[in-house]
Amino acid sequence: MKQVYSVPKSLRPVSTHYCPGCTHGIIHKLVAETIDELGVRDRAIGVASVGCSVFSYDYFDCDFQQAAHGRAPAVATGIRRTVPDAVVFTYQGDGDLASIGTAEIVHAAMRSENITVVFVNNAIYGMTGGQMAPTTMVGQRTTTSPEGRIKGLAGEPIRVSEMLATIPGATYVARVSTTSPAHIAKAKRAIKKAFEVQLAGGGFSLVECLSTCPTNWGMSPVEAMEWVDKNMIPYYPLGEFRTPEGGQTNG
Amino acid sequence: MKKVVVNEAKCKGCGVCVNFCPKSALAMADRINSKGYHPAELANEAACISCGICGRVCPDAVIEVFKP
Amino acid sequence: MAGRKLFKGNEAVAEAAVRAGCRYFFGYPITPQNEIPEYMSRRLPEVGGAFVQAESEVAAINMVYGAAGTGARVMTSSSSPGISLKQEGISYIAGADLPCLIVNMVRGGPGLGGIAPAQSDYFQATRGGGHGDYHLIVYAPASVQEMVDLTLGAYDVAERYRMPVMILGDGVLGQMMEPVSFPDQMAPDRPAPEWATRGARDGRTPRLINSIYLKPEELYKHNLDMAERFEKASANEVRYEEVLADDAELLLVAYGTTSRVCRAAIEKLRERGIKAGLFRPITVSPFPYDALSKRAKSAKAVLTVEMSMGQLVDDVKIAVAGAAPVHFFGTTGGVIPKASDIAEYAAGIVGEEVR
Ligand SMILES: Cc1ncc(C[n+]2csc(CCOP(=O)(O)OP(=O)(O)O)c2C)c(N)n1
Ligand code: SF4
Ligand code: SF4
Ligand code: SF4
Numbered sequence: 001m002k003q004v005y006s007v008p009k010s011l012r013p014v015s016t017h018y019c020p021g022c023t024h025g026i027i028h029k030l031v032a033e034t035i036d037e038l039g040v041r042d043r044a045i046g047v048a049s050v051g052c053s054v055f056s057y058d059y060f061d062c063d064f065q066q067a068a069h070g071r072a073p074a075v076a077t078g079i080r081r082t083v084p085d086a087v088v089f090t091y092q093g094d095g096d097l098a099s100i101g102t103a104e105i106v107h108a109a110m111r112s113e114n115i116t117v118v119f120v121n122n123a124i125y126g127m128t129g130g131q132m133a134p135t136t137m138v139g140q141r142t143t144t145s146p147e148g149r150i151k152g153l154a155g156e157p158i159r160v161s162e163m164l165a166t167i168p169g170a171t172y173v174a175r176v177s178t179t180s181p182a183h184i185a186k187a188k189r190a191i192k193k194a195f196e197v198q199l200a201g202g203g204f205s206l207v208e209c210l211s212t213c214p215t216n217w218g219m220s221p222v223e224a225m226e227w228v229d230k231n232m233i234p235y236y237p238l239g240e241f242r243t244p245e246g247g248q249t250n251g
Numbered sequence: 252m253k254k255v256v257v258n259e260a261k262c263k264g265c266g267v268c269v270n271f272c273p274k275s276a277l278a279m280a281d282r283i284n285s286k287g288y289h290p291a292e293l294a295n296e297a298a299c300i301s302c303g304i305c306g307r308v309c310p311d312a313v314i315e316v317f318k319p
Numbered sequence: 320m321a322g323r324k325l326f327k328g329n330e331a332v333a334e335a336a337v338r339a340g341c342r343y344f345f346g347y348p349i350t351p352q353n354e355i356p357e358y359m360s361r362r363l364p365e366v367g368g369a370f371v372q373a374e375s376e377v378a379a380i381n382m383v384y385g386a387a388g389t390g391a392r393v394m395t396s397s398s399s400p401g402i403s404l405k406q407e408g409i410s411y412i413a414g415a416d417l418p419c420l421i422v423n424m425v426r427g428g429p430g431l432g433g434i435a436p437a438q439s440d441y442f443q444a445t446r447g448g449g450h451g452d453y454h455l456i457v458y459a460p461a462s463v464q465e466m467v468d469l470t471l472g473a474y475d476v477a478e479r480y481r482m483p484v485m486i487l488g489d490g491v492l493g494q495m496m497e498p499v500s501f502p503d504q505m506a507p508d509r510p511a512p513e514w515a516t517r518g519a520r521d522g523r524t525p526r527l528i529n530s531i532y533l534k535p536e537e538l539y540k541h542n543l544d545m546a547e548r549f550e551k552a553s554a555n556e557v558r559y560e561e562v563l564a565d566d567a568e569l570l571l572v573a574y575g576t577t578s579r580v581c582r583a584a585i586e587k588l589r590e591r592g593i594k595a596g597l598f599r600p601i602t603v604s605p606f607p608y609d610a611l612s613k614r615a616k617s618a619k620a621v622l623t624v625e626m627s628m629g630q631l632v633d634d635v636k637i638a639v640a641g642a643a644p645v646h647f648f649g650t651t652g653g654v655i656p657k658a659s660d661i662a663e664y665a666a667g668i669v670g671e672e673v674r
Contacts, residue, residue: 003315003317004301004303004316005306005315006315010401015311020263023310024310025310042518042519042522043518045516045518057529062525064516064525065528066530067384067385067529068384074378074382074384076385077345077385078345078384078389079385080383082393083389088391103375104374104377104378104381111276145318160356171277181308221267222267245262
């Protein structure tokens with residue numbers, strides 16, 4: 001029998017601490033597959049952030065550093081400047097990247113640090129128990145927006161990819177989803193492209209992955225995926241916002 | 252060997268694979284694994300077309316897919 | 320050592336770091352230490368290194384974390400408000416057992432304070448500064464040459480104990496010009512340490528730079544290990560200087576810039592027939608408690624002089640432990656004490672206690 005799908009080698013054969021059906025796991029697999037396919041496991045250095053993915057270093061079978069909340073792009077910069085042939089990537093949640101770490105991500109993009117950022121947008125603070133994130137949808141209930149996010153009080157969610165795409169140094173910026181086989185296939189292509197940009201010395205690349213948090217959203221894993229499709233994708237359009245070739249594909 | 256090999260001990264019973272199987276070949280088993288979840292299983296091997304979707308969508312790297 | 324050259328303190332500490340093997344600098348401008356990043360931005364590219372002007376001190380110290388985690392010799396510098404911002408990263412660096420060099424050219428505070436020299440970051444430097452159970456090794460040089468010499472050895476010390484080393488200067492030390500000599504040779508290249516994350520090459524097991532220990536027993540163990548290393552540093556690395564201390568009835572205790580003024584003050588006191596001496600901690604963390612404790616036993620009174628409302632004086636009291644009365648003379652806000660004022664105050668103590 002021919003193997004049609006195998007588990008990526010760069011992922012350790014351990015059970016993760018993620019909740020059942022949490023799409024963090026899918027994104028991990030896509031990153032690990034990319035590392036496998038590009039053959040860079042032995043020079044990959046990951047930077048874990050603070051959030052549910054804090055232990056991602058236990059799952060990827062490569063060197064890792066664990067960064068303070070929001071600071072992964074700065075830590076990655078330090079690594080980037082000292083190990084020229086390393087493949088450096090961060091793995092960050094939306095509280096980490098789009099709230100406490102906004103300065104670090106913007107300036108890493110401005111410097112066009114030759115790093116790849118895997119950005120997991122699940123519209124909530126997962127690890128701390130479901131508080132409002134800067135990416136939380138208007139009307140979405142969280143433990144700190146019990147009546148739903150109120151536009152007049154908390155503003156409207158930040159579109160990170162669109163914002164970063166305005167920065168000249170952001171070479172590759174894409175938004176993908178993890179909520180269907182077709183979306184996952186596209187997500188994989190984007191993540192691989194982002195790493196390829198880095199390997200070619202192209203500068204800053206980021207893939208925003210729309211992701212679920214079934215636990216804090218109070219939904220089943222499949223309902224959560226449908227919720228992303230119905231509520232998040234219309235506000236957070238999928239596509240490439242910046243490419244090395246200068247093109248844009250939305251939708 | 253089955254077309255779909257489920258590493259049962261790792262399965263968290265989330266049902267994502269079952270949901271996306273285009274041939275409804277998967278189902279949640281009645282038994283409970285060591286984690287306390289009902290694992291996914293290939294209930295109808297004849298229906299399976301070895302498309303690999305269940306492997307790709309599984310968040311926990313539980314499934315490997317083979318083609319005869 | 321080659322001949323002596325006139326160097327500004329800030330540039331001297333930068334050059335000394337380069338000679339010690341520093342190849343990476345991450346910083347953010349702030350007075351009175353701007354000559355350090357400026358110097359590094361010219362100098363590091365010459366030696367195959369890199370300089371990054373970060374978006375903030377928070378980012379700069381986290382870049383230091385990343386670079387230190389790859390085993391590189393790396394440095395950042397700032398002044399008080401910037402060092403406050405760096406505390407998050409310093410705590411993580413300490414927690415991850417990473418060596419690095421941090422320079423603080425202290426200015427007056429709190430808040431934005433002023434840009435004149437101060438010693439008001441003593442607590443912050445010696446008591447951790449950031450959160451958690453950790454210590455830094457903190458040197459308090461009193462001259463440009465001493466700052467150079469301490470910096471030359473700083474990485475070896477930081478790597479031996481796997482903890483950050485801080486040079487605690489101030490605006491005076493950073494800005495003053497003094498003749499200094501540097502070693503002719505650069506520190507030799509060294510292999511990357513066995514914990515460095517530079518990619519799991521040649522089949523080696525992946526490594527992790529980390530400060531998370533969620534299990535209390537594991538964090539306990541880690542903190543004990545850190546404490547043991549600091550204890551070793553306390554046994555091996557403590558430095559201090561004594562001036563006319565052998566027969567001193569009045570022992571002044573001061574560090575850095577203030578100790579220079581105290582030298583002049585004890586001369587004045589000696590001229591007046593008062594047996595004054597100086598005890599100058601060079602490492603303020605670990606503090607020379609034993610040496611000061613011993614010295615204080617032969618003194619009739621101790622006078623702490625510092626540019627703060629009383630921070631060093633706490634360590635002095637711990638060391639003296641009641642063996643002699645501990646007095647305090649402080650200036651604050653960026654005002655440097657005058658030797659004559661110190662001598663006057665000291666003479667007053669002598670009137671009460673020594674005679
Ligand atoms: C300085 C600091 N502030 C707050 C926290 C607490 N904290 C841990 S994770 C987290 C939010 C993480 O949310 P996100 O980045 O969206 O990741 P997710 O858990 O959703 O994957 C917060 C606020 C922290 N660890 N450090
Ligand atoms: S809390 Fe949410 S984001 Fe975190 S692992 Fe669980 S489902 Fe995933
Ligand atoms: S391989 Fe395809 S058809 Fe077969 S069980 Fe998996 S998803 Fe269903
Ligand atoms: S997707 Fe994976 S974890 Fe979820 S039920 Fe299927 S096999 Fe189990």
